[in-house]
Structure formats: structure tokens, C-alpha cells
Amino acid sequence: MSRLLTRLLGRLPIGWLQLVHQRGRFAAALSGVAFANVLVFVQLGLMSSMGVSTLRPYEFFQGDILISAADANTLVDGGNVARQWMLQALADPDVLDGMGLFVAMVPWDRGETDISLTTFGIDPFRADFIAPEIAANIDVLQVQDAAMLDRLARGLTREEAAAIRLQTPLAFETQGRTLTAYDTFAGGGGFGGDGYLLVSDQTFLSLFPSRSSGAPDHILLRLRAGAQPDAVADRLKGLIADPTLRIRSYSDAMAEELRFQQTQRPTGVIFGFGVLIGVLVGIVIVFQVLSADVADHLREYATFKAMGYGQGFFLGVVVEEAVILGVLGFIPGVAVGWAVLTLMAAVTTLPLFISFGMAVTVFLGTVFFSAVSGMIATRRLAAADPAALF
Amino acid sequence: MTHEDVSIQARALNHWFGTGEARKQALFDIDLRIARGSFIVMVGPSGSGKTTLLTLLGCLREIEDGSVTLLGQELRHATTTQNVRLRRRLGFIFQAHNLHESLTARQNVLMGLQVKGHLDQAASDKAAIHVLTLLGLSDRLDYLPANLSGGQKQRVAVGRALVGNPDVVLADEPTAALDWETAAKVVDLLKQLGQARGTTTLMVTHDNRILDRADRILTLEDGRLVKDEDRRA
Numbered sequence: 001m002s003r004l005l006t007r008l009l010g011r012l013p014i015g016w017l018q019l020v021h022q023r024g025r026f027a028a029a030l031s032g033v034a035f036a037n038v039l040v041f042v043q044l045g046l047m048s049s050m051g052v053s054t055l056r057p058y059e060f061f062q063g064d065i066l067i068s069a070a071d072a073n074t075l076v077d078g079g080n081v082a083r084q085w086m087l088q089a090l091a092d093p094d095v096l097d098g099m100g101l102f103v104a105m106v107p108w109d110r111g112e113t114d115i116s117l118t119t120f121g122i123d124p125f126r127a128d129f130i131a132p133e134i135a136a137n138i139d140v141l142q143v144q145d146a147a148m149l150d151r152l153a154r155g156l157t158r159e160e161a162a163a164i165r166l167q168t169p170l171a172f173e174t175q176g177r178t179l180t181a182y183d184t185f186a187g188g189g190g191f192g193g194d195g196y197l198l199v200s201d202q203t204f205l206s207l208f209p210s211r212s213s214g215a216p217d218h219i220l221l222r223l224r225a226g227a228q229p230d231a232v233a234d235r236l237k238g239l240i241a242d243p244t245l246r247i248r249s250y251s252d253a254m255a256e257e258l259r260f261q262q263t264q265r266p267t268g269v270i271f272g273f274g275v276l277i278g279v280l281v282g283i284v285i286v287f288q289v290l291s292a293d294v295a296d297h298l299r300e301y302a303t304f305k306a307m308g309y310g311q312g313f314f315l316g317v318v319v320e321e322a323v324i325l326g327v328l329g330f331i332p333g334v335a336v337g338w339a340v341l342t343l344m345a346a347v348t349t350l351p352l353f354i355s356f357g358m359a360v361t362v363f364l365g366t367v368f369f370s371a372v373s374g375m376i377a378t379r380r381l382a383a384a385d386p387a388a389l390f
Numbered sequence: 391m392t393h394e395d396v397s398i399q400a401r402a403l404n405h406w407f408g409t410g411e412a413r414k415q416a417l418f419d420i421d422l423r424i425a426r427g428s429f430i431v432m433v434g435p436s437g438s439g440k441t442t443l444l445t446l447l448g449c450l451r452e453i454e455d456g457s458v459t460l461l462g463q464e465l466r467h468a469t470t471t472q473n474v475r476l477r478r479r480l481g482f483i484f485q486a487h488n489l490h491e492s493l494t495a496r497q498n499v500l501m502g503l504q505v506k507g508h509l510d511q512a513a514s515d516k517a518a519i520h521v522l523t524l525l526g527l528s529d530r531l532d533y534l535p536a537n538l539s540g541g542q543k544q545r546v547a548v549g550r551a552l553v554g555n556p557d558v559v560l561a562d563e564p565t566a567a568l569d570w571e572t573a574a575k576v577v578d579l580l581k582q583l584g585q586a587r588g589t590t591t592l593m594v595t596h597d598n599r600i601l602d603r604a605d606r607i608l609t610l611e612d613g614r615l616v617k618d619e620d621r622r623a
Contacts, residue, residue: 006511011504012493012497012500012501012504014490014492014493017492017493017497018492020492021491021492021534297490297491299488300488300489300490300491302488303482303484303488303490304501304505305477306448306450306477306482307477307478307482307501307502307505307550308474308475308476308477308478308479308480308505308506309474309505310471310474386450387445387450387451
């Protein structure tokens with residue numbers, strides 16, 4: 001390692017030699033950096049998981065424009081939308097088709113645990129609005145009280161889910177009715193629910209008698225090939241001109257909900273602060289270690305000053321130490337972070353993982369903030385007075 | 391003595407420590423010319439200003455009053471960058487060895503070369519080993535300071551100061567931790583450098599045995615240069 005660093009730096013790797021000279025302190029410093037990395041990875045994993053789980057239900061459907069109530073910040077909240085606006089929207093030459101989308105939560109008593117499923121009511125004859133992997137078996141929903149169940153839902157064992165077929169359906173009670181799941185699809189638990197359920201709009205209305213077929217939660221529109229969703233959305237805003245509605249392209253709706261979840265919802269804000277705290281903990285740890293190291297070597301640094309070494313050299317040594325701590329602390333940090341997230345994913349069924357981009361970002365951030373800490377720590381070098389050596 | 395023959399020149403040099411009523415004058419009107427290649431010993435009781443003069447001549451302190459010319463450069467009002475560059479042409483030997491605890495003897499000596507921009511690893515290593523061998527440490531090259539005796543550490547510090555072939559060596563009691571045989575070897579090495587390369591040595595010492603080898607002896611008392619004895623005559 002010394003030889004490699006000597007070649008890289010073009011000088012003796014003083015920083016490295018100082019670090020390995022005090023192995024106990026070095027190990028403690030690496031543990032500190034690794035700990036900060038784990039904190040950041042866990043928080044980033046949770047944030048990322050929130051993003052993935054937020055966008056997951058959008059992936060069940062295919063559409064170009066989403067019409068929602070003005071107060072609908074997410075797919076599952078907000079008021080209803082009058083179906084008449086769908087008919088109005090169809091007057092636009094670029095609007096090909098429309099479908100009402102009903103959404104509500106249904107409880108499912110699983111004995112020891114009660115789970116809550118986000119339930120979408122859709123028109124089972126409009127497979128073109130449904131993602132291909134689900135649309136293939138959407139016909140089963142044409143039967144009253146039939147359902148497609150999220151095989152990744154919390155509380156449902158993988159064996160139970162795998163056994164659900166047309167010939168061996170799973171019946172369960174909810175909202176005072178018996179639903180029968182004939183097929184499954186891949187959803188997954190999120191922060192707002194334990195999984196998903198797809199039923200026909202008619203079954204949905206049976207589950208929720210107070211809801212009206214003329215007032216779905218959202219209206220999904222498909223456009224002719226080549227039409228620009230943003231341009232059509234702008235035209236529809238002029239055509240419909242109802243301030244109680246939000247008319248957005250489907251991709252804008254996804255982006256807006258993601259932004260809302262990450263910046264407006266307490267969970268998103270908490271995760272964001274968690275990342276910040278992890279970064280601060282890392283900065284403080286590296287600063288403390290380097291600051292103590294500089295203080296311990298003031299006499300040697302003063303000697304180097306007397307010999308003619310300039311400020312750039314000292315900055316280089318301390319930054320060298322910081323970068324080494326950042327790089328070597330990252331390795332156990334990413335390993336433990338991965339292990340923690342894997343364990344959490346198994347317990348919560350949330351999509352928790354360390355993506356390559358996340359790992360690269362955290363690595364670069366660790367090295368950058370370690371270097372910043374090192375630069376701050378060099379302020380103590382001003383106390384190294386070579387005249388005091390004599 | 392021509393201009394080129396002078397390594398160090400001080401004119402009307404005064405220095406004070408402290409401020410206000412606590413301000414105390416440490417040096418008074420020091421006038422001094424030191425020829426290139428000479429071996430000068432500075433003596434005097436403790437607190438006479440020897441070390442203060444050494445640090446001023448070695449551009450480790452700011453010149454407050456008077457003038458110091460070191461290797462042709464005026465130190466008064468010199469910038470930090472100028473001082474740093476000039477220090478690279480000097481070799482400091484401190485009373486305490488001040489070796490870097492994390493570096494081996496060889497690496498500590500290499501630091502004296504690296505500051506001059508010597509990047510050729512093989513040549514630098516060879517030079518460091520050569521100087522340590524001259525100082526009788528060929529079997530301690532890769533020892534950390536913690537594993538060396540006091541005298542061995544001091545010899546490494548001497549090696550660090552000399553490896554870069556400095557123009558001026560400023561030494562404060564460099565032989566205090568050495569037995570006489572080793573101390574004599576160090577003094578002879580410094581004198582040889584003076585004869586071979588024109589290296590000037592200004593050494594503070596209390597060791598009377600070294601006085602016999604000095605070209606010139608400066609005596610300071612109470613901040614004043616009270617005696618300047620040329621021994622070459």
C-alpha cells in the first residue's frame with residue numbers, strides 16, 4: 001500500500017503511515033466512517049424504497065393523462081372526479097379513450113395480523129389501460145366479486161400466493177363480502193398499505209356501496225400515437241376549466257406524487273433528515289480524528305515547516321488521510337448497509353436495496369465530505385510554529 | 391570577503407519578545423558576517439539570545455528591526471513564500487530530534503530530500519542510505535524512532551538535515567545526546583561539507599571539545615555579541 005501511494009502521490013505517504021502507526025485509532029476512525037455510511041445507506045434505502053413503492057401502482061396501468069381532484073396529492077387520496085369530464089375530454093381529437101379508476105383501502109383479517117390492501121376498481125373490458133403483465137389475465141375480473149391479489153402483499157405467504165390459480169382460487173372476506181382471488185400479480189408492500197388488490201369497477205362498487213359509478217377517483221386517458229401529453233393536458237385544462245380538477249400527463253402525476261411523498265409527507269422529510277444527520281455524523285467523526293491527529297503531530301509538522309514544506313504539503317497530507325478514511329470506511333459501510341437493508345426488506349417486504357448509483361453517490365459523498373473535514377482540520381496547523389522547536 | 395563569499399550577514403539586528411510593559415529586548419545591535427563554508431560555534435549562557443539569533447537567521451522568525459541577509463536574500467519584509475523557499479536551502483538540527491514517529495529512519499531522512507523536489511525514488515533512497523551509513527546507522531535504516539536510542543535518533547536528525555546538501559546548517563546543541571566519538575564524527579562531517587561543498591555551519595553548543603574544531607567562536611551575553619574570535623589565524 002505504501003509503495004502504491006508513494007507512486008500515486010509522488011512523495012512519501014505520510015498520511016497513510018500516520019494512520020497505520022496508530023492502529024487502534026485508525027480502526028476506530030474507520031468504524032466511525034462506516035457507521036456514518038450505514039446511517040446514510042439505510043436512510044437512502046428507505047427514501048429510495050419510498051420512491052419505488054410510491055410509483056409502483058402507477059406501473060399497473062397504461063395511460064397518457066390523469067385527471068384527478070385538485071386535492072389529490074397521491075393516487076389514493078383526494079376527492080372524486082365526475083365521469084362527465086371523461087366524456088368532455090373525449091371531444092379532443094387527440095384523446096383516444098378513457099377509463100375511470102376507483103381507489104380505496106380494504107382491510108383483510110388474516111387472523112394474527114390484519115392487513116390493508118390498496119384496492120383499484122377498473123373496467124375489466126379495457127385491457128389496453130392495464131400493464132401487459134396484468135392485462136393477460138384481466139378477464140377473470142369480469143366475474144362479480146372476483147379479484148387479482150398482490151402476491152407480494154405482507155401477511156400473505158409465498159406458498160399461499162403461489163397456490164392461487166383459476167382452478168384453486170383463494171376466497172377471503174372483506175367489507176362484508178366474499179372476494180375470490182383467481183390470479184396474482186406483483187405489487188409489494190409500501191408505506192401506505194400492505195399490498196394491492198385489483199377488482200372490477202362493479203365489484204368495487206359492491207364493496208363500497210356509498211360510492212357512485214359516475215364519480216371515480218381518477219380518469220385515465222389514452223392519446224392517439226404521436227400526441228404530446230403535455231400539450232393535450234393544456235388543451236383539456238382550457239376545455240374543462242374546472243378549478244376542482246388537476247389535469248396532468250401521467251408522467252407528471254408520477255413525478256408530482258414522488259415529490260410530494262419525499263418533501264411534504266413526514267416520512268419523506270424524516271428520511272431526508274436522516275441522510276443529513278448521517279453526513280454530519282461522518283463529517284464530525286472524520287474531523288475529530290484528523291483534528292486529533294494534527295494536534296498529536298504538531299511538533300513534527302513544525303519541523304517540516306522549518307525544513308521548507310509549505311501549506312500545500314500539509315493540506316495534502318491531511319486530505320490524504322481523509323480520503324483514505326473515506327475510501328476504506330466505505331467498504332465496511334456498504335457491506336453492513338447492504339446487510340441491514342436486506343434484513344429490513346425481509347421483515348417489512350419494502351423494496352429496500354443499495355443500487356449501484358446509490359453506492360457510487362455515497363462513495364463520492366464520503367470521499368468529498370471526508371476531504372472537506374480534513375481541510376477544516378488543517379486550521380489547527382497554524383499552531384505549528386517552527387521557531388518554537390528551538 | 392566578497393559578496394558571494396558571505397552566507398549570512400546581520401546588521402543592527404534587534405529583537406524583542408512580548409508587548410506593552412511586558413516587552414523585553416532579547417537581542418541588541420547584532421552585527422555579523424559569516425563566510426561561506428565556515429564552521430561557526432556560538433556559545434553563551436542560557437538566555438543570552440543564541441537560540442533567538444539562530445531562529446532569526448534561519449528565517450523562522452520575523453525580523454523586527456535591523457537587517458539579515460541570508461544566502462543573498464534580505465529577510466526583513468520577506469514573504470512567506472520567499473521564506474519557505476529559502477528554508478529549503480537550509481539544514482536544521484534541533485536539540486530534540488523531532489523525528490516523525492510514523493516514519494522509519496530512512497523515511498525521516500528522505501523527508502529532507504523530498505522538500506527539494508527529489509522524486510527519483512531509487513536515487514533518493516540511495517542518498518538516504520548513504521548518509522545514514524556515514525552516521526553509522528546502516529543497520530537501523532527501517533527502524534521507527536521508538537525503536538532507536540536517543541543518540542541514534544539524533545544521528546537520524548543530523549542525516550535528515552544534511553541529506554539535501556544544504557547551503558547553511560543551523561544546529562542547536564546537536565551533539566548533546568551523542569557520545570564524544572559520534573559527536574566528533576558529526577562535527578567532522580559538517581566540516582567536510584564546508585570544505586567540499588561550501589556548506590556553512592552555525593552551531594550552538596556548550597560542548598567545549600567542539601570549540602577546538604570551530605573556525606570561529608561567537609559569544610553572546612545578555613543579547614549582545616560580546617566576543618567574536620576567529621580561530622583560523
